[in-house]
Amino acid sequence: MGIMRRPFSAAGSPPRREKPKRQWGMVIDLTRCDGCKECTGACQNTHYLPNDHEWIKVYEIEGENGSKVFMPRPCMQCEEAPCLKVCPVRATYKSDEGIILVDQELCIGCRICMAACPYNARYFNYWEQVKPPGPFDNPMPEFPVPQQRGTVGKCVLCVHYTQVGRLPACVEACRMDAIYIADLESGVMTNRSGETYEIHQYLRENDAFRFKEELNTSPRVWYVAGHGQSLES
Amino acid sequence: MDRPIALERDNLQTAAIRPIVAPGTLFWPIAVVLGMIVLAGGVAFLQQLRYGLGVTGLNQNVSWGFYITDMVFFIGVSYGGAVTSAILRLTNAPWRAPMVRMAEAMALVTLLIGSLFPIIDLGRPDRMLNLVIHGQVGSPVVWDVIAINTYMAATMIFLFLPLIPDIAFCRDHIGSGAGRLRNLLYSRLSLGWRGTDRERNVLERNMTIVAVVIIPLAVSVHSVLAWLFGMTVRPGWNSTLYAPYFVVGALYSGVAAVILVIAGFRRAYRLEEYLTERHFKYLANMLLALAMGYAYLMFAELLTEGYKMEGFGEGQGSGALLQETMLGRYAPLFWGFVLGGLALPIALLSLPPTRTVGWIAVASGLVVAAMWLKRFLIVVPAMATPMMPTNWGAYWPSRVEIAITLAAAAAVPLLLMLFFRLFPIISIYEMEELAEKEHDTRSEAAPAGTG
Numbered sequence: 045m046g047i048m049r050r051p052f053s054a055a056g057s058p059p060r061r062e063k064p065k066r067q068w069g070m071v072i073d074l075t076r077c078d079g080c081k082e083c084t085g086a087c088q089n090t091h092y093l094p095n096d097h098e099w100i101k102v103y104e105i106e107g108e109n110g111s112k113v114f115m116p117r118p119c120m121q122c123e124e125a126p127c128l129k130v131c132p133v134r135a136t137y138k139s140d141e142g143i144i145l146v147d148q149e150l151c152i153g154c155r156i157c158m159a160a161c162p163y164n165a166r167y168f169n170y171w172e173q174v175k176p177p178g179p180f181d182n183p184m185p186e187f188p189v190p191q192q193r194g195t196v197g198k199c200v201l202c203v204h205y206t207q208v209g210r211l212p213a214c215v216e217a218c219r220m221d222a223i224y225i226a227d228l229e230s231g232v233m234t235n236r237s238g239e240t241y242e243i244h245q246y247l248r249e250n251d252a253f254r255f256k257e258e259l260n261t262s263p264r265v266w267y268v269a270g271h272g273q274s275l276e277s
Numbered sequence: 278m279d280r281p282i283a284l285e286r287d288n289l290q291t292a293a294i295r296p297i298v299a300p301g302t303l304f305w306p307i308a309v310v311l312g313m314i315v316l317a318g319g320v321a322f323l324q325q326l327r328y329g330l331g332v333t334g335l336n337q338n339v340s341w342g343f344y345i346t347d348m349v350f351f352i353g354v355s356y357g358g359a360v361t362s363a364i365l366r367l368t369n370a371p372w373r374a375p376m377v378r379m380a381e382a383m384a385l386v387t388l389l390i391g392s393l394f395p396i397i398d399l400g401r402p403d404r405m406l407n408l409v410i411h412g413q414v415g416s417p418v419v420w421d422v423i424a425i426n427t428y429m430a431a432t433m434i435f436l437f438l439p440l441i442p443d444i445a446f447c448r449d450h451i452g453s454g455a456g457r458l459r460n461l462l463y464s465r466l467s468l469g470w471r472g473t474d475r476e477r478n479v480l481e482r483n484m485t486i487v488a489v490v491i492i493p494l495a496v497s498v499h500s501v502l503a504w505l506f507g508m509t510v511r512p513g514w515n516s517t518l519y520a521p522y523f524v525v526g527a528l529y530s531g532v533a534a535v536i537l538v539i540a541g542f543r544r545a546y547r548l549e550e551y552l553t554e555r556h557f558k559y560l561a562n563m564l565l566a567l568a569m570g571y572a573y574l575m576f577a578e579l580l581t582e583g584y585k586m587e588g589f590g591e592g593q594g595s596g597a598l599l600q601e602t603m604l605g606r607y608a609p610l611f612w613g614f615v616l617g618g619l620a621l622p623i624a625l626l627s628l629p630p631t632r633t634v635g636w637i638a639v640a641s642g643l644v645v646a647a648m649w650l651k652r653f654l655i656v657v658p659a660m661a662t663p664m665m666p667t668n669w670g671a672y673w674p675s676r677v678e679i680a681i682t683l684a685a686a687a688a689v690p691l692l693l694m695l696f697f698r699l700f701p702i703i704s705i706y707e708m709e710e711l712a713e714k715e716h717d718t719r720s721e722a723a724p725a726g727t728g
Contacts, residue, residue, distance in 0.1 A: 096336070096337055097337075101665075103665055103666045103667055104666070105666045126509065126510065129415055129416070129508075130415075130416050130417060130508065130509075131416060132408055132412060132413055132417075132418035132419045132422075133404075133407040133408060133411040133412065134411050134413050135407075135411075150404070150407055150411060151400070151404075152399050152400065152401045152402075152404045152405065153330070153399050153400015153401045153404075154395075154398070154399055154400070154418055155340045155341060155398075155400070156418055156505065159340065159341060159506070159509050159514075159660070160508070160509045160510075162510050162664055163664070163665065164338070164664055164665050164667075168335075168337065168340055168400065169329075169400070170329055170330050170331035170333075170335065170336075171329055171331040172329060193329045193400070194329055194399070194400030195400055195401060196400075
């Protein structure tokens with residue numbers, strides 16, 4: 045009766061030698077984000093999502109002096125994820141690359157994960173989703189398209205793209221080059237323009253912080269605020 | 278209809294089976310009206326199965342609403358049975374005897390209805406069994422499944438055990454008044470009870486065991502329900518007080534519901550001789566004590582949050598929630614609860630002019646309605662409170678949710694009415710057992726040769 049977690053693999057044969065698994069994360073430079081929400085749109089297009097599902101959602105925060113700061117919020121891919129702890133059927137699980145995934149074949153739609161997520165990053169499929177064109181009738185946790193009615197969905201850090209060397213949809217779409225995809229294992233972070241840094245040094249130098257750090261969720265998304273401003277909430 | 282010999286016993290037994298043999302002319306009209314409300318709820322649920330939870334008023338911010346409120350409410354109300362039956366049995370309160378059957382039946386009915394709501398709320402109820410097959414023991418939802426099911430089994434046993442001698446009575450004494458099907462039911466369910474001493478001893482021992490076991494089970498159920506909320510970091514829910522808070526709330530609404538049920542059936546079936554003013558006064562005292570207890574816990578919770586007003590500056594956190602609840606958009610509901618669910622009932626129950634059956638029933642009705650409101654105030658505002666730099670969420674129930682909630686409320690009296698068409702409304706066995714005990718203690722107290 046077990047559910048097979050089907051790994052998304054483009055190649056047919058197994059690798060010849062063991063490569064260390066990537067550990068995906070994200071870095072978002074808030075000094076660059078201008079609130080255009082192209083990231084939200086690209087994600088919704090890629091995954092055929094309805095408008096109320098914003099897997100990456102751009103918040104507007106009033107700064108001092110009436111300035112506005114925009115904050116894109118993908119799933120934080122928490123290392124101590126509350127959603128993981130409360131799921132009654134193990135539909136929410138962590139891949140060996142550190143991505144939190146939802147198996148929509150198992151999910152019973154109780155929505156306690158939505159109650160538990162401190163970042164409002166999970167979205168419930170209240171209605172039947174329109175079937176996208178093409179060969180998209182085999183949804184799997186890594187590419188949950190189409191979303192199943194009565195289950196919960198969220199950002200998967202486009203693991204279906206990163207597995208084959210492509211950038212996540214939001215990273216690709218960000219015309220301000222504000223979103224970086226990062227691999228904590230090798231320490232590499234890069235955006236769509238090819239700007240590449242060593243992540244630990246970058247985070248240190250830019251005073252990067254994580255949102256709601258005090259909740260001990262240990263999120264894998266870091267933010268860089270401009271000029272030492274803090275977005276403490 | 279055969280009548281037993283002694284006159285006193287005759288009156289009790291006649292009264293106890295009156296709903297079975299002579300339910301009165303209003304029975305069917307009322308049952309039909311209630312049945313139609315239940316049916317409307319059933320139709321609404323079918324709509325939900327067809328189109329999904331989109332037919333509710335739930336959204337991406339407020340993802341729990343009426344159904345979770347109803348779940349906590351109905352399961353909480355079932356605590357009335359645990360209190361009047363189990364606790365009063367263990368504390369040897371003989372005045373409980375005429376009430377226990379109604380209280381236990383109400384406990385089972387409300388528990389059955391309440392435990393439907395987690396299923397009604399599921400996005401994929403067809404995958405319910407995943408909870409058993411793939412259950413993760415770290416999840417409060419799984420704790421819920423375990424706790425509710427064990428408590429339900431205990432409640433069923435607790436209702437059924439003293440029912441056996443009563444069913445045997447029906448088997449032996451009702452005859453043609455009941456019809457063939459009911460007589461078949463009686464002969465099967467009475468399990469061959471003959472009333473021997475050995476049978477009575479076995480029954481008594483098992484009743485005591487279940488009475489002892491059912492109390493921690495009941496406490497576990499509402500503690501676990503509280504932890505569905507308490508194990509998250511949401512403002513208002515992130516409180517260590519939640520488990521005892523919910524348990525006392527359940528006891529409070531449960532005792533009030535018992536009073537309502539007893540007052541209603543007493544009136545309908547003319548049971549004033551057995552359920553006297555004294556019973557209601559004692560129950561009113563219990564309700565009053567629980568009202569004070571609940572008010573205290575609420576005060577402790579609000580004071581602790583209010584002192585710190587966490588997150589208030591950013592429009593988030595328990596500070597913002599408290600502000601909206603007491604002074605903002607939820608203030609009418611909140612103060613409505615404080616007035617109708619605490620202040621007014623406490624006044625009615627404590628002041629001598631209103632300590633009558635009628636007013637005690639009114640106070641209980643207020644408590645039951647207000648406690649539903651309180652559960653709503655626990656579930657929805659916390660979900661509407663922003664956890665990110667965004668606006669407050671909003672929630673309005675849809676017709677489907679309202680219909681299903683009303684159906685559940687109508688199903689309680691309906692199922693009880695049907696139950697008492699089958700089984701005695703007063704526990705003949707326990708009345709006799711307690712009369713015997715009283716007689717024994719009296720003759721023990723009197724010196725030999727007198728009495």
